[in-house]
Amino acid sequence: MAQLTVMEKLEILSDAAKYDASCASSNTTKRNALNGGIGSTTGSGICHSYAPDGRCISLLKILLTNYCSYDCVFCINRSSSNVRRARFSVEEVVDLTLNFYKRNYIEGLFLSSGIIRSPDYTMTELVRVAETLRTVHGFRGYIHLKLIPSANADLVAQAGLYADRVSINVELPSEVSLKRFAPEKRPREISAAMGGLRLRIEEGKAERAKSRRALAFSPAGQSTQMIVGADGASDAAILQRSAQLYGSFGLKRVYYSAFSPIPDASAQLPLSQPPLMREHRLYQADWLTRFYGFDVGEILDDGEGGMLDLAIDPKLAWALRHRARFPVDVNRADRETLLRVPGLGTKSVGKILETRRFRRLRLEDIGKLARSIATLRHFIVAEGWRPGAVLDSERLRQHLAPKPRQLALL
Incomplete structure (x- = not known):
């Protein structure tokens, strides 16, 4: 098999990353306190993600690799999937990020990965990318790292020191569905990792309040993603799960991603994707609970079977x-x-x-x-x-x- 070029890898691994919605950047801090370095979280470029204040931030959104030892039924990159595979080296991701930034294509990096060798090995590679950008090249642009909940806590701690935002996907609204569709993922590990992140983020804020010299830990907080329509969960169940996540882990955002049918899909999955309007209505309802004083129970009408009205907001x-x-x-x-x-x-x-x-x-x-x-x-x-x-x-x-x-x- 001929070796893939970097641009061929980019085509494969950027396409593989499109199913992860949790990459909008917001509430980050400027990394411009020191002289020198390149990049900024506040510059302008070709913008694709929108912050709550209306600011656009463009991100290079890729996977380190789409090889994966996990066999999550809903994931196109699962181990049993018949897709074209590729893998970046750490140096290739660093070079792409720097070159794209210098050309004003991007203002930051969103980096996730399939699980290769082991969770710790994969997490080490992700951290190496962020560490190299920050410490070797003085990159002060935005970095969002997708964390692996079963990875060693020390690796997670390192990730938070180099990334502006970190995220762990809960994937599905119920533990029952997660066990059914993603048997290698452990709900307790996900909850424990998210809880640990909240503590570290709060400790980092406290240290920064005492001394501006203290290192920031994931200053833009943590986020997560839920897939909508892969299982039979109602909108009420999804929003109630989101409310629990916001309250327990202090999340900045819960992202909703409408399930998209994948090649060679399992018979357990629906044959068609849910209406995209359903995803939109979930975001609107999420906004009401966070900024408008609504409870989940108020938003949904019992007569609708726990589903939001698609015709009106x-x-x-x-x-x-x-x-x-x-x-x-x-x-x-x-x-x-x-x-x-x-x-x-x-x-x-x-x-x-x-x-x-x-x-x-x-x-x-x-x-x-x-x-x-x-x-x-x-x-x-x-x-x-x-x-x-x-x-x-x-x-x-x-x-x-x-x-x-x-x-x-x-």
Whole structure:
């Protein structure tokens, strides 16, 4: 077999990495305190990932190798999969990262890997990439490392010293599903590793608070990913699992990845992928629990079998089920009440609270502060404005639900 070139490896291993969604970069710290070095987490380039503040960060997203000794049923890189295999050396990943950065293609690296030889060996190779970039080349760009939960704790600790963010994928929302589809992965090991990361991250923050000279440990925190639609888990089960992960491990993000059918798939897996809108609605619901004061139980309607409404966003669905709470007076309501109004985001609520200190707000004022006045106007009272004929929930839903697109005939 002819030896693969670096660019051929890049084609294989970047494609193999596309199924991992947990690579958005955010809340990192600048690594520009020292003179010299190259790279920055705040520069500009060809952007692919979006931070919560709207900043775009481009990442070279690859696997070290797609060889893997594990046989996870849902993974295209499983040991029994008939796919083209490749493996980077540590030096090749380092050179690619530096060359792509210097050409302004990227601002950082997301690096994961299949398990080769042993978890410790694989983790050692991942750490070597980050360590070489940081200590040998002075790279101060963003690095996200995917950790292996069964690897030695000392290796995990080293990874956190060189990476801006680390992540361990829980893969599926229930332990039963994980045991069924990924028999080599141990739920207890995953939980223990994530718990250990939380402690180290908190200890690192405490040390940094005492001394700016203290080393930062994964300053952008940890994240995880769950696959949606590979098993029979409902949206309620997925969101409840996410709430438990946020509370127990202090995660920055839970990423949701719609299951995509893979070649030579097991009969245990569905034949088709779930609607991509389901993934989108899960992200919206996740946002409501994290930033809008909603509990998981409020978001989901028991009558829907634990599934989110795909036709409308979850906040609007909640508001329609609680029509008696509206309209809300934007000149008098508190922040918590305003956050539950469809069409108002956290920023627009902040602007409303600030502006109304000086004057009463009219509908046109709200239209300048919020994005969707067409939806919003049915749920608020403002100076000189009150909804006319109050529509019942079903008629309002029909009015506000996106209309199916029709193709024009040429």
